[in-house]
Amino acid sequence: MGKRDGRRRDVGGGSRSRRFVRALPALMICAGVAFDLGTPAEVTAVPLFTAAPLIAAPFFxxxxxxxxxVAAVLVVLVLRSSDGALAGVVSITDLLTLVSVVALSLVINRVVRRGNEQLASARVIAETAMRAVLPTPEDRIGGLEVAARYEAAQADEFVGGDLFAAADTPYGVRLVVGDVRGKGLDAVAAVAVVIGAFREAAEQERSLEGVAQRLERALAREGSRRGGLDSMEGFVTAVLAEIPVGSDTLKVINRGHPEPLVLHPDGSLDVLVPTEPALPLGMGLGAWPDRADEWTLPAGAMFLAFTDGLSEARDVKGAFYDPAERLRGRLFPGPEELLSALTDDVRLHTGGRSTDDLALLAVARPARGQQGRRTTVKIVRRDSE
Structure with missing residues (x-):
């Protein structure tokens, strides 16, 4: 079954559930009427009538x-009037109980609505903070086509520790894709530190190794200011890349991050495995000097970096998503089409049950004769189903 069919089935199931919840108070009242008419007078159906407003309170x-x-109270009044027991002690007690429950339902409804409003406000604030911290790359940087995407694991969730950035510098186009340990506002603070340090270092440092060390020092400095690295989530896995001006060279430094890929126009691809494994940023200061590996990014090829929300996505059997295996042999017109196909494919792999955010950054060197072509690209934030 295709992804769209799965989506339609999920949406249909959700619609049916909502319709059932909307109909449930009326069903409880109808059940109360049937129970009252079909049982002796001393048997009361008030519990069914009281359930109706209680069910409605959090959803209506x-x-x-x-x-x-009001409908529940009126129905009870009509039933008690029809059997001539309206003035009885039991009927009065039932009515008082029902009115009390209705009043309680109104209080519950107000509390739930106020909580929902506060939650919605918090979500707006979180989304605004994340969008302010996470930069939006231009669709074309230094003659290269760029696309980026951030996908939250949970619906309406915008705060996370995944990051990406691209900068056109005197030394070429420089890129970073990273993943901060943890979630929430502390993770966003660490993202802000890394992005801010990258923007500055990418313009000033002559080498990619220098950029990595600047990020390392920025994390150490911020950790000291906060009383320890754990106060700001501890460490950041990251891939830094540089594509020098007028060259097909691709320089990559990998600090404990999933290996990026280079997709060639003939469908083949390279997994950019570092020659020497390195610790994440925030853990390796002074341990050894960074050393960039060099690869090639010929005309028509694309560089793809991603966070572990992609490579550690699991299907129902627990099998990890393998981006290299899934992309090998496939051709894409550009980076935006690549990211669209990739996110659709991983959602199909997981059945819409992603447990981690993911960030994707793709950069394409246009094929010869297409250098003037422009593609409209924007950040797309979609919630996993």
């Missing part, structure tokens, strides 16, 4: 909850 608007409560 205030007006909708009021309507359900």
């Amino acid at each position: 608007s205030l007006a909708g909850t009021v309507r359900v409560g």
Whole structure:
């Protein structure tokens, strides 16, 4: 079954659930009427009537909850009037109980609505903070086509520790893709430190190794200011890359991050495995000097870097997603098409059950004769299903 079919089935299931919840208070009232008419007078159906406004309270608007409560009270009044027991002690007790529950339902509805409003406000603030920290790359940088994408693991979740950035510098186009340990606002603070240090270092440092060391020092400095690296999530796995001006050379430094890929126009690809494994940023200061590996990025080829939200995505059997295996032999017109196909494929692999955010950055060197072509590219934030 295709992804779209799966989506339609999920959406259909969600719609049916919502319709059932909306209908449940009316069903409880109807069940109460049937129970009351089919049982002796001394047997009460008030529990069913009281359940109706309680069910409506967290799901309905205030007006909708009021309507359900009033309907339940009116039905009980009609039933007790029809059997001549309206003035009885039991009937009065049932009515008082029902009215009390309706009042309680209105209080619950107000509390739930206020909580939802606060949650919505917090989500807006979180999204604004994340978008302010995470830069939006231009669609074309230094003659290269660029596309980036961030996908949250949970719906309506925008705060995470994945990051990417691209900069056109005197030394060529420089890139970073990273993943901060942890979640929440502390992770966003670490992302801000890394992105800020990268923007400055990418312009000033003559070598990619110098950029990596600047990021290392920035994390150490911020960790000391906060009383330790653990105060700002501890460490950051990252890939830094540089594509010098007028060259097909690709320089890469990998600090404990999933290996990026180079996709060639004939469908083949290279997995950029570092010659020497290195610790993540924030853990290796002074341990050894960074050394960039050199690869080639010929005309028509694409460089793809990603976080472990892609490479550690699992299917229902627990098998990891292998981006190299899934992309080998496939051709893509440009970086945006590559990212679209990749996110669709990983969602199909996981069945929409992603457990980690993912960030993707793709850079393409246009094929000869296409250097003037422009592609509209923007950051797309989509929530996993």
